[in-house]
Amino acid sequence: MLLRSLKLNNFRQYKDEQLITFSNDKTKNVTVILGDNTSGKTTLVQAFNWTLFDSAAFTTKDFLLNMEVAQDLRLNETANVVTEICLTHDNIDYIITRTQVYLRTSKEVTFNQSRVKVSYKQTDGQLKEIIPTDSTIRKILPPELSGYFFFDGERIGSISSKNDVTESVKGLLGLSELFNAMKHLKSAIKLFEMNMDIKGNRNAELAFERMNSEIARREILLEKLSNAKNEIIHYELRKEHLQEVLRDNQSTKLYQKKKEELEENIKRETKALEDTCKRLISEFNTNAIGFFSQPLIKRASEFLKSIDVADKGVPNMNASSINFLIQRGHCICGAKIEDGSEVHAHLMKESDYLPPQSIGTSIRLFREQMKMYQKGSENYHGNIERKFIDICAYRDRIQNWEDDVEEISIKIKGKDNFAKYENELSDVKVRLRRFYDESESISRDEGACANEIEKAHKSYNSFVSATSKNIEIMNYIMYAQKTYEWINVTYIAKEKEIKEKLENKVNEIFSKMYHGNRKVVIDDKYRVTLLTSYADEDIQTDESRGLETVKNFAFIAGLVDLARKKIIGNIGDGDSIVNLSSEPYPLVMDAPFSNADEKHVGNISKILPEIAEQVIMVVMAKDWAYAKNVMGERVGKQYMLNKESETRTYIAEVAIND
Amino acid sequence: MIEMFERDFEFRGKHATYTKFLKDTAKVFNRNIDIYMEASIIGLLHGRLAERDTTDTDRTNILAGVFIEEKEKCKFLFRVIMLLDTSTGLTPEQCLDRAFREDNNEVALKKNMALFNSYVYGGIEVLYEKFFTNCTTSDDYLNMIYTFVNNFKNDINGITDES
Numbered sequence: 016m017l018l019r020s021l022k023l024n025n026f027r028q029y030k031d032e033q034l035i036t037f038s039n040d041k042t043k044n045v046t047v048i049l050g051d052n053t054s055g056k057t058t059l060v061q062a063f064n065w066t067l068f069d070s071a072a073f074t075t076k077d078f079l080l081n082m083e084v085a086q087d088l089r090l091n092e093t094a095n096v097v098t099e100i101c102l103t104h105d106n107i108d109y110i111i112t113r114t115q116v117y118l119r120t121s122k123e124v125t126f127n128q129s130r131v132k133v134s135y136k137q138t139d140g141q142l143k144e145i146i147p148t149d150s151t152i153r154k155i156l157p158p159e160l161s162g163y164f165f166f167d168g169e170r171i172g173s174i175s176s177k178n179d180v181t182e183s184v185k186g187l188l189g190l191s192e193l194f195n196a197m198k199h200l201k202s203a204i205k206l207f208e209m210n211m212d213i214k215g216n217r218n219a220e221l222a223f224e225r226m227n228s229e230i231a232r233r234e235i236l237l238e239k240l241s242n243a244k245n246e247i248i249h250y251e252l253r254k255e256h257l258q259e260v261l262r263d264n265q266s267t268k269l270y271q272k273k274k275e276e277l278e279e280n281i282k283r284e285t286k287a288l289e290d291t292c293k294r295l296i297s298e299f300n301t302n303a304i305g306f307f308s309q310p311l312i313k314r315a316s317e318f319l320k321s322i323d324v325a326d327k328g329v330p331n332m333n334a335s336s337i338n339f340l341i342q343r344g345h346c347i348c349g350a351k352i353e354d355g356s357e358v359h360a361h362l363m364k365e366s367d368y369l370p371p372q373s374i375g376t377s378i379r380l381f382r383e384q385m386k387m388y389q390k391g392s393e394n395y396h397g398n399i400e401r402k403f404i405d406i407c408a409y410r411d412r413i414q415n416w417e418d419d420v421e422e423i424s425i426k427i428k429g430k431d432n433f434a435k436y437e438n439e440l441s442d443v444k445v446r447l448r449r450f451y452d453e454s455e456s457i458s459r460d461e462g463a464c465a466n467e468i469e470k471a472h473k474s475y476n477s478f479v480s481a482t483s484k485n486i487e488i489m490n491y492i493m494y495a496q497k498t499y500e501w502i503n504v505t506y507i508a509k510e511k512e513i514k515e516k517l518e519n520k521v522n523e524i525f526s527k528m529y530h531g532n533r534k535v536v537i538d539d540k541y542r543v544t545l546l547t548s549y550a551d552e553d554i555q556t557d558e559s560r561g562l563e564t565v566k567n568f569a570f571i572a573g574l575v576d577l578a579r580k581k582i583i584g585n586i587g588d589g590d591s592i593v594n595l596s597s598e599p600y601p602l603v604m605d606a607p608f609s610n611a612d613e614k615h616v617g618n619i620s621k622i623l624p625e626i627a628e629q630v631i632m633v634v635m636a637k638d639w640a641y642a643k644n645v646m647g648e649r650v651g652k653q654y655m656l657n658k659e660s661e662t663r664t665y666i667a668e669v670a671i672n673d
Numbered sequence: 674m675i676e677m678f679e680r681d682f683e684f685r686g687k688h689a690t691y692t693k694f695l696k697d698t699a700k701v702f703n704r705n706i707d708i709y710m711e712a713s714i715i716g717l718l719h720g721r722l723a724e725r726d727t728t729d730t731d732r733t734n735i736l737a738g739v740f741i742e743e744k745e746k747c748k749f750l751f752r753v754i755m756l757l758d759t760s761t762g763l764t765p766e767q768c769l770d771r772a773f774r775e776d777n778n779e780v781a782l783k784k785n786m787a788l789f790n791s792y793v794y795g796g797i798e799v800l801y802e803k804f805f806t807n808c809t810t811s812d813d814y815l816n817m818i819y820t821f822v823n824n825f826k827n828d829i830n831g832i833t834d835e836s
Contacts, residue, residue, distance in 0.1 A: 296700070296701060298707075300704075303710070306822070306825070307825065308749075309829055319756075374773040374774055381773075385747050388749075395822070396826045400822075
């Protein structure tokens, strides 16, 4: 599409009739319109939207009539707001005019719904008016895409990333025909099916119903089967895992057994140890006196030997005999015994040696006791020593076994509850059997069900095809279906190709505009996102508005570029070639550089004219200063917006080297 | 006739504590009377006399009935010690008398028993020292019994060799 001119009449601040003619030169394809803020840049671009689509985003709602004109209106007088676009599309020149009538009433100035007129130049040069329908203008430029071509630099934020422009992009890139063909075929098939005459055919109806209910039943069975199969997978995995664990545990079992043996040994030996200790202590106590008194006995024996304690007493005489003699007063020999005499003293001494004062007996007894203890002590040390040696041996063995037990315990730590695993394994096996049985029976059911469906379908077909009309329709349906599939194959391939091409193109342009490590990706709804390559992981990054601007530029440029090329595709088997070509499109931009920085301005300025057939830019003088260096040579026409007052702006053409 | 070793006997103070230690903690002796008898020997052998501790910090006793069971052993030990004690400066004959003739002499018997018991107290102190120092576990106490007996045996043999 090529824009030729834009004519404004009392449209907003553009009072009276004003005309801009756009450069159509192939190399000098840039038209520059300079204006400062509030001079009416945005209004110009919105004029395109209003003319084509009756929509324009103004803050003061829909009042489009120039204020001065509006004020000058007398009661009941009318004024028109008219805009006219001349463009060429598909080699046909179009004139699109939109008019809105304003009327001053006693209260206010009102306006009606605007009307659009579309005319085109015929081959003989005559203008022919067509009645515009909803699709007339849409075919030239779909409204959803207008944002890409009538470009508002300040509102650039969300265009290329949020709206679903799939259909429109497809249209622009030439896939619509195929898509529409397929759509049409699908609805045709539906229509055919509806026209099949089964109303009079009760049997066919029944068969159809039966078929559908069996299909529903089969769905349920298939789902059950899938669930059962999932359970089986889950439990098979578990079984494998448990079996592995138990294999691992075989050696643990052996260790466990050994450990129990050792513990038995330790228990037994400990008991023996305790018994022996008790017996040692008992021995120590019981015969202690005999043993420990050995040295005393030795000394006592020697002592007794050294003192002559032989029985000095008169045999068979005792102390009472002497007492008797003393009482009697005279001795056996007849001598007188008087108290205190020598005789008396002798007799008293003698009685010392006689029982019961005699100690001979006691001593004899004593000696016997000594002998007895001596004898009894001979084995004391030996007994104790033997027991002690045994005790040491017991302790040693116990210690060794305890060390072994400790070692084993460390080895099998955490692994010794295989009883639990064995139980779980048998449980899992039971479950598996159940699920296998279940899935087998469901499979059988499902097989039977499938058979039923086929039977019902066959029976339906045979009932239905009974009427010749139905036979015919079934043929049509088959044709339609085959044609659909034929086109679909190409469509899918082409769409993929175009999307790839678009993505590559956009990336190519993007990298020319922005020198950094970034990539764009286009999803299947044709939304564009910016990724940063970072160690092979593509992550979305927050974007500065500047970068956003460049991205969107790149997308638009990519779209435009692709739209310029003719895309030749093969439909079906290569015999027929269909031209999927599409129109090149212009770029109309309002303040395109307001969010880019100097560097990017330069890059963008260089690329745009190369990509778009036609570039129309409305810019601020200061922004143009940067771009002029790069783009200056491509300028074909230059205009200036002269703001005379708040309500009046005039467009003036200026010489290019200003 | 007064008989010895026919009445209850009570340990007090530290001797009670030591006795309890030897019987209940170290468990090397089964009864208090075993400690009593052993201590008398050890006391004499080490020449260790000790005064009876009268403080009331601890008590333990030997009942008359137990004494009666072991009367013969105790009397034997009494005679040995009375015979061999040299701490009182008596002549051999006097020692002999003391050992064998003074059983019925109330006054002398009292004095002699006091002497005997002094050796008992002394012996308890020696036994306590032996089993208390360097022993903590029941294995230690048992080992000490063997060491005690073994060293004693070696000492005896030493004496035999000398003579």
